[in-house]
Amino acid sequence: MIQDKNEQRTQLSDLGEFGLIDHLTKNFSIKNKTTIKSIGDDAAVLDFKDKQVVVSTDLLVEGIHFDLSYMPLKHLGYKAVVVNLSDVYAMNANASQITVSIAVSNRFPLEALEELYAGIETASKIYNIDVVGGDTTSSTSGLLISITAIGNINRSDTVYRNGAKPNDLLVVTGDIGAAYMGLQVLEREKQVFNVNPNNQPDLDAYTYIIERQLKPEARRDIVSLLKDLKVKPTAMIDISDGLSSEVLHLCKHSEVGCDLYENKIPLDPQVISTCEEFKIDSTTIALNGGEDYELLMTIRQEDYPKIKANPNFTVIGYIKQAKEGAHLITRENTKIPIKAQGWNGLKNQ
Amino acid sequence: MIQDKNEQRTQLSDLGEFGLIDHLTKNFSIKNKTTIKSIGDDAAVLDFKDKQVVVSTDLLVEGIHFDLSYMPLKHLGYKAVVVNLSDVYAMNANASQITVSIAVSNRFPLEALEELYAGIETASKIYNIDVVGGDTTSSTSGLLISITAIGNINRSDTVYRNGAKPNDLLVVTGDIGAAYMGLQVLEREKQVFNVNPNNQPDLDAYTYIIERQLKPEARRDIVSLLKDLKVKPTAMIDISDGLSSEVLHLCKHSEVGCDLYENKIPLDPQVISTCEEFKIDSTTIALNGGEDYELLMTIRQEDYPKIKANPNFTVIGYIKQAKEGAHLITRENTKIPIKAQGWNGLKNQ
Numbered sequence: 001m002i003q004d005k006n007e008q009r010t011q012l013s014d015l016g017e018f019g020l021i022d023h024l025t026k027n028f029s030i031k032n033k034t035t036i037k038s039i040g041d042d043a044a045v046l047d048f049k050d051k052q053v054v055v056s057t058d059l060l061v062e063g064i065h066f067d068l069s070y071m072p073l074k075h076l077g078y079k080a081v082v083v084n085l086s087d088v089y090a091m092n093a094n095a096s097q098i099t100v101s102i103a104v105s106n107r108f109p110l111e112a113l114e115e116l117y118a119g120i121e122t123a124s125k126i127y128n129i130d131v132v133g134g135d136t137t138s139s140t141s142g143l144l145i146s147i148t149a150i151g152n153i154n155r156s157d158t159v160y161r162n163g164a165k166p167n168d169l170l171v172v173t174g175d176i177g178a179a180y181m182g183l184q185v186l187e188r189e190k191q192v193f194n195v196n197p198n199n200q201p202d203l204d205a206y207t208y209i210i211e212r213q214l215k216p217e218a219r220r221d222i223v224s225l226l227k228d229l230k231v232k233p234t235a236m237i238d239i240s241d242g243l244s245s246e247v248l249h250l251c252k253h254s255e256v257g258c259d260l261y262e263n264k265i266p267l268d269p270q271v272i273s274t275c276e277e278f279k280i281d282s283t284t285i286a287l288n289g290g291e292d293y294e295l296l297m298t299i300r301q302e303d304y305p306k307i308k309a310n311p312n313f314t315v316i317g318y319i320k321q322a323k324e325g326a327h328l329i330t331r332e333n334t335k336i337p338i339k340a341q342g343w344n345g346l347k348n349q
Numbered sequence: 350m351i352q353d354k355n356e357q358r359t360q361l362s363d364l365g366e367f368g369l370i371d372h373l374t375k376n377f378s379i380k381n382k383t384t385i386k387s388i389g390d391d392a393a394v395l396d397f398k399d400k401q402v403v404v405s406t407d408l409l410v411e412g413i414h415f416d417l418s419y420m421p422l423k424h425l426g427y428k429a430v431v432v433n434l435s436d437v438y439a440m441n442a443n444a445s446q447i448t449v450s451i452a453v454s455n456r457f458p459l460e461a462l463e464e465l466y467a468g469i470e471t472a473s474k475i476y477n478i479d480v481v482g483g484d485t486t487s488s489t490s491g492l493l494i495s496i497t498a499i500g501n502i503n504r505s506d507t508v509y510r511n512g513a514k515p516n517d518l519l520v521v522t523g524d525i526g527a528a529y530m531g532l533q534v535l536e537r538e539k540q541v542f543n544v545n546p547n548n549q550p551d552l553d554a555y556t557y558i559i560e561r562q563l564k565p566e567a568r569r570d571i572v573s574l575l576k577d578l579k580v581k582p583t584a585m586i587d588i589s590d591g592l593s594s595e596v597l598h599l600c601k602h603s604e605v606g607c608d609l610y611e612n613k614i615p616l617d618p619q620v621i622s623t624c625e626e627f628k629i630d631s632t633t634i635a636l637n638g639g640e641d642y643e644l645l646m647t648i649r650q651e652d653y654p655k656i657k658a659n660p661n662f663t664v665i666g667y668i669k670q671a672k673e674g675a676h677l678i679t680r681e682n683t684k685i686p687i688k689a690q691g692w693n694g695l696k697n698q
Contacts, residue, residue: 050399053402053499055446055448055481055482055497055499056482057448057450057482057483057484057495057497058450058484059450059451059452059484059485059486059493059495061452061486061487061488061489062489063489064452064486064487064488064489065486097404099404099406099497101406101407101408101495102408103408103410103413103493132404133404133405133406134406135406135407135408135495137408137410137413137414138410138413139410139413139493140410140411140412140413140490140491141489141490141491142489142490144408144452144488144493146406146408146450146484146495148404148406148448148497150402150404
């Protein structure tokens with residue numbers, strides 16, 4: 001009734017997630033003075049006079065974003081919150097409220113949702129945020145979680161993706177690649193379990209990387225640390241889709257290029273050993289793995305002394321002119337163009 | 350792996366939508382001074398110094414909230430926005446931004462999503478709001494839309510559900526029951542179409558009620574009208590679940606009772622004639638139909654002269670002491686306790 005079968009059909013997967021959003025929203029215009037930053041950053045920024053309001057939203061779908069065969073519901077609730085807060089922190093803002101909406105099929109008993117909400121509550125306590133609204137409804141299949149996070153920030157403190165300038169330092173927090181390798185281990189254990197349900201897995205060698213996958217943390221501490229250190233990044237983004245994808249986002253929005261040094265990428269020893277075990281290149285994982293929820297930022301050269309002794313920060317490269325492009329400088333000192341191969345929700349199905 | 354089969358299983362349908370939200374969030378506490386009103390009203394209110402921020406969120410699931418066999422996607426996009434804005438207006442606030450997240454299965458081509466977003470864009474223009482964020486992902490089945498609406502309001506103007514006092518007048522905007530009867534007509538036409546696809550339906554007699562179902566409007570005009578008339582309602586709520594359900598919400602939150610007069614309920618002539626045709630009692634439809642998106646409010650007796658000549662408002666009853674209960678006064682002048690029988694997303698599956 002609503003679809004003309006002779007119409008041109010463009011597959012969603014042809015556009016990818018970002019292309020689709022860009023495409024669908026390209027005709028939207030800003031009509032309110034309160035809208036400072038709309039679609040195109042980690043979060044929207046709204047100016048309600050005294051403070052800017054930061055709003056970010058995410059949708060998590062069973063079978064697409066999570067697999068309940070190894071993801072406990074409590075962890076899922078926790079992670080769903082953290083993933084959203086990460087976007088607020090990436091604006092250099094303080095997260096203060098969330099709304100949580102869920103759609104569930106009849107397959108889930110109340111106790112399952114209690115577990116889910118226990119995780120949400122735990123995250124809310126740890127990150128000091130209030131759950132201020134939501135919606136609960138049935139779904140025809142599986143579980144779906146939609147969370148909107150709201151934060152606030154002094155106008156002059158907000159950090160966008162578009163402020164990076166040539167010669168700025170490219171800095172990443174923590175270490176990366178662990179969440180993806182944790183997922184590989186869990187997927188392998190699931191296969192083993194399917195073959196032999198009595199097999200007891202020994203996961204001691206993978207505790208860090210599995211925790212990074214099942215119970216990631218958002219870098220709230222970095223926002224206050226930057227304040228204490230009196231460093232305001234020129235640009236910032238959270239690493240949800242993999243380092244290469246986020247570096248390209250940051251360069252595109254800032255209209256700059258960059259050199260990223262392979263030997264500077266911070267990797268946990270468990271990532272290195274697990275990559276060896278799986279016979280995967282650890283740089284590939286760091287660049288394309290995703291779900292790290294670390295922050296990628298650019299800072300002015302003169303701010304380097306303030307961060308250099310701090311183990312939370314690693315300088316991984318430099319911002320260049322746009323015309324020079326974005327490159328990985330390998331250990332062998334060859335220059336390879338950076339390509340985004342991060343996780344893509346629409347292609348993965 | 351996560352479910353112990355010996356655990357107690359409580360069916361979600363036993364709790365109903367509101368019971369489930371209450372149950373799941375009962376241990377959540379407020380930790381930020383910026384949180385003025387959390388779960389329990391049409392929208393959350395956050396105080397960011399100069400203005401209060403109003404946030405509301407809704408989740409619409411295919412096969413649960415809408416049926417694409419008679420709901421054009423453009424109308425669906427429009428309605429999804431309007432439904433959310435209605436909650437913001439019910440706080441007496443100005444809606445200014447929304448975020449839109451969608452999950453879609455591969456069944457939908459790009460053109461279908463363009464239609465959906467065209468409806469969202471149209472609503473955004475008409476209601477003067479900005480789409481400031483969102484998420485787009487795949488689903489394993491069907492279409493799901495999650496919208497968060499954000500509004501703002503001067504602190505002293507905010508209207509909650511809990512301010513109704515005995516002797517206040519119970520007032521409703523517009524007319525009610527039409528959206529539900531529109532749905533009945535559409536469902537009947539779908540059955541006819543299934544039997545004989547060549548049948549051309551003549552829907553001229555139902556244009557108003559079908560439009561109320563497929564393309565409802567939110568009462569933004571009422572918020573500015575109340576301002577012009579210098580009337581601040583003592584309590585307000587939007588009618589999404591049916592008049593009886595909303596009257597009971599309002600009475601419960603305000604700790605009052607009420608008398609609602611059957612002969613005062615505003616009905617459109619098409620609702621009356623269609624109810625006769627379907628052999629349904631029109632009062633039952635008005636009380637339990639839902640999806641009207643009109644506003645139900647209570648106002649002080651002294652404000653009555655300001656609204657009495659205005660066709661947008663109908664006084665349908667009085668607020669009483671809580672101990673007197675909530676009753677419908679029938680045309681035969683008998684008193685019947687009001688019961689909520691509104692649409693229930695979790696029971697309907």
